[in-house]
Structures are given as C-alpha cells and as structure tokens.
Amino acid sequence: MKVLIVEDDALHRSYLNEAVRTALPECDAVLESENGRLGEIEARKLRAEFIVMDLQMSERNGIEAARTIWRERPDTKILFWSNYSDEAYVRGVSRIVPEGATYGYVLKSTSEERLKLALRSVFLESQCVIDREVRGIQQKGMGSGHGLSDAEYEILVDVALGLTDKTIASRKKLSLRTVQNRLQQLYEKLEVYQETGDDESRYNLRTRAVAVALMRRVLNASAVERAERDLQDDAD
Amino acid sequence: MKVLIVEDDALHRSYLNEAVRTALPECDAVLESENGRLGEIEARKLRAEFIVMDLQMSERNGIEAARTIWRERPDTKILFWSNYSDEAYVRGVSRIVPEGATYGYVLKSTSEERLKLALRSVFLESQCVIDREVRGIQQKGMGSGHGLSDAEYEILVDVALGLTDKTIASRKKLSLRTVQNRLQQLYEKLEVYQETGDDESRYNLRTRAVAVALMRRVLNASAVERAERDLQDDAD
DNA sequence: CAATGATCTGCGGGTTCCCGCAGGACAAGC
DNA sequence: GCTTGTCCTGCGGGAACCCGCAGATCATTG
Known part of the structure; x- marks a missing residue:
C-alpha cells in the first residue's frame, strides 16, 4: 500500500507524512509532491490508489489535479485537506468527483485524531468523510434560503x-x-x-x-x- | 522584550514560536493570537512593540489588523509572514505602512535561516527586510512595462x-x-x-x-x- | 517663447445592460 | 378541464457603457 501526499507547504507536508505513517501502519511507502502538476505526474507514474492532497497550490491547484487523476482512474481515493471551507472550493470539488468515487474533505484546523480517522475511513473502508463545517456549506446550495442553484x-x-x-x-x-x-x-x-x-x-x-x-x-x-x-x- | 505572534495555523504558529525563541534569546515572552481581531486586542493590551503576523486569516486579515495597530502606535515593528507574494497583498501592505515605520515581508517558503535573520534585522536593527521575490512584485508597479500605476x-x-x-x-x-x-x-x-x-x-x-x-x-x-x-x- | 506631451473635460453615437410587461410551453393538482 | 406555477422567449425603452474626436489646462524642454 502506497500513499501519495500532494501539498506545497513543507511543514504541513511533514506533518501529514507523520500522520499517515502512524494512522496507517499497513502502509509501506509515503511519497510526496509539492504541487498539483508534479502530483499528477507522480500519481500516474505510481498508479497511486491513495492520495491526500491540498487545495490552493501554486502551480496547479488540487481541484484541477484531482480532476485529471480521476479521469485516468476514477477509483482513486482522495482525501482533500484544506485551509478553508469556502463555497467555491466545496462546489469545485463536488463538481468533479466521479460517480461512486470515494473521497474526503477535512479542514487543516481539525484535530490530529479526526485526521487519522478520516485517513482510515476513506482509504481502508471506502467511506466518504466530510467535515461537519464543510457539509454545512455543501447543503446551502439546495436549501430554500440563500445559496445558489x-x-x-x-x-x-x-x-x-x-x-x-x-x-x-x-x-x-x-x-x-x-x-x-x-x-x-x-x-x-x-x-x-x-x-x-x-x-x-x-x-x-x-x-x-x-x-x-x-x-x-x-x-x-x-x-x-x-x-x-x-x-x-x-x-x- | 516581548514578541506577539498572530497566525491562525497551529502548525505555523508553533514553528514561529520556536524560531523566535532561538533567533532572539534576549526575548523573554512570546505571546500568540490566532486571528487578526484577537491580535489587535492583544497588541493593545500588551503595548506590543514586536509583532510577526500572517496575512490571510479568517476573522480579520493581517493587513487590517496591522493598519489599526500602526494607527495606535506607528513605531511598532511588524514582520509579515505570508504564503504568497501576490501583488494584491504586497500593494495592500505598502499602502498602510506609516512614514518611517520598520517592517518586513518574508514568504513562508523561505529557509529557517532567512526567517531568523529577518527577525533579528527587523526587530533589533530596525531594518526593513523584504524578500527578493516580493521586491520584484513591488517594483512592477513603477516599471515601464505592464503593472498598474x-x-x-x-x-x-x-x-x-x-x-x-x-x-x-x-x-x-x-x-x-x-x-x-x-x-x-x-x-x-x-x-x-x-x-x-x-x-x-x-x-x-x-x-x-x-x-x-x-x-x-x-x-x-x-x-x-x-x-x-x-x-x-x-x-x- | 514655442513646442511637445500628459492629463482633464465635453459632445455624440453606437452598443450593451437592466428590467417591466406579456405571451407561450409544459408539468402538477383540485 | 381549468388553474396555478415555473420556465423560456420577444418587445421596447431608459440608463449605463465603450470610445473616437476635439478643445483646454498644465508641466517640461530646447
């Protein structure tokens, strides 16, 4: 089992690396890429099944990278790991996730426990995990009140x-x-x-x-x- | 000597804390705030002279916080510590820095050495330190080519x-x-x-x-x- | 002084936008 | 069937836009 990390901040990258290693002891290789473009290439080369990825990166952001990755192999499991729960990002993600694909969306501000839990749920149990806060944004789209159709x-x-x-x-x-x-x-x-x-x-x-x-x-x-x-x- | 850190990301906050303590051994207290609004309050309460602060925070961003802080005490020394060198931020900062105030602008991607050096230069020697990359953006404004007046x-x-x-x-x-x-x-x-x-x-x-x-x-x-x-x- | 250039201002027109009014298509429900 | 609701479409007008032309001001330079 190999996990690919795509994240442009060095600090967060090593934090993630550590989290993945402890949360998934069955994982025997953790690779890192530092922007979306390199992430795509690495994912292709690796035939990666498990990816944790930042949104907002310089070269090519997470959404674009995820889109091409999913186009090539729709069964890839991706955990998005983002600073913000802006509607623009949430909408962007749910717009590109293929039919039946499993993914997660957790904020960087959540606890280490929740992150590790999300890693196990998404990668091992193919269960979609979306942070409560993100979920709230997501539903505003349909809710009668404001929120755009x-x-x-x-x-x-x-x-x-x-x-x-x-x-x-x-x-x-x-x-x-x-x-x-x-x-x-x-x-x-x-x-x-x-x-x-x-x-x-x-x-x-x-x-x-x-x-x-x-x-x-x-x-x-x-x-x-x-x-x-x-x-x-x-x-x- | 007291230093105030204003930064919403926990990881970066503790990294900064560590950097400040080692770069400035003469510093005897390092305080932390986790967004711009709290940072303003803390700065006022503390009469902080030395601040290192993130731009792009949720509650109230770094530029707004810095503006009110500088309005109250223009001799405060502020080191901005940001992810990006977007023209919008650079322009925003240079628009609010008071006459003769000393400040710095370094990117989060710079090495630990450069960060520590910047801390000492700005806080102890009242010298403005602006990352090379940021400097480039700053001058585009005047340069004949594109770049807006x-x-x-x-x-x-x-x-x-x-x-x-x-x-x-x-x-x-x-x-x-x-x-x-x-x-x-x-x-x-x-x-x-x-x-x-x-x-x-x-x-x-x-x-x-x-x-x-x-x-x-x-x-x-x-x-x-x-x-x-x-x-x-x-x-x- | 004259000349050149940059900036501000007015006029006039063609285009696009904002939006009320009104009619037609299609589905759901009494 | 008739009504009610939602969505698409056309017409028409007033406002705002984009922009060429031209005169006026003001600073700089030979």
Missing part, C-alpha cells in the same frame, strides 16, 4: 469571466432574454440592487454581483481560472 | 467593487469622462479588448478586467473587502 452558479461564473449576455446565450444555447432573467435571479439571491435610488452611489449590478460573490467566498480566483480554461478548451 | 489600481478597485462610472466620478471628484479615460488605460494595461470582433465571444470589458486582475493576482477577495469597508466608512 446550479443554474445561478453557472451564470455567475460566466459573468465573472467577463462574458456578455449575448455570448453566454449562444454558449449555453439560450435566448438572450433567458440569460437576463437568470441574471435577475442571481441579483436577488445575492441581494444586489441599486442601493439608495437617489442620485449617487449606484452599482453596476453585473460587477457588483461578482464582488459580493467574492466576499461571500462563493467565488474565488481559482474558480475563475478553471472556468477560463474550460472556456479556452471548448473554443475548439 | 496608482491611478489605475484605484479605479480597478472601484470597478471591482461594482461601482458605476458616475459614482466613481463623484467619489473621486472627477468628471465622468476622465473616469472613462482611466478605464480605457486600465483595459490596455490588462490587455483586455473585444477579442474576435466577429459576432461571438465578446467580452464585457468592465467585468473582464476584474477577471483578468483576479487571475493575475493583482486583486483578491481581501482587497475587495478592504475597499468595501472604506466605502462604507466614508459614506458617513
């Missing part, structure tokens, strides 16, 4: 990329008006409106929505980057 | 907040047309234009500029948050 999130990303309504319409095969309707929904969900209708201090709703999404951590730079690549890709 | 950065932030041209004009006491001119400059610097002028795949320049700035790390969520607070403040 998939359609709304999609359009948010397109807008954040800087596309026009018309472009979005043709990409998504929708009428212009439909796109604008969805934008309207999005504005409501994000509670974006013209503010003091007076004469001053108005907003450009489109960019304001992006700002609010950023501040609420619904969106972040790496989500935009991922969308950008997808855009370049299907530009053929 | 202050005027351009200012307008970028206002746009990213979601303000209208007109609103920006009245806030900055400029004519509408001037604001639009600066936007034009900004678009050029960010290399943002309509792309394939054909019929498809056009951009909304305004939001596209924000997207590009995000991807180039000129802007990030906390920069937007800071701007948002400033906006609320001078709304009187």
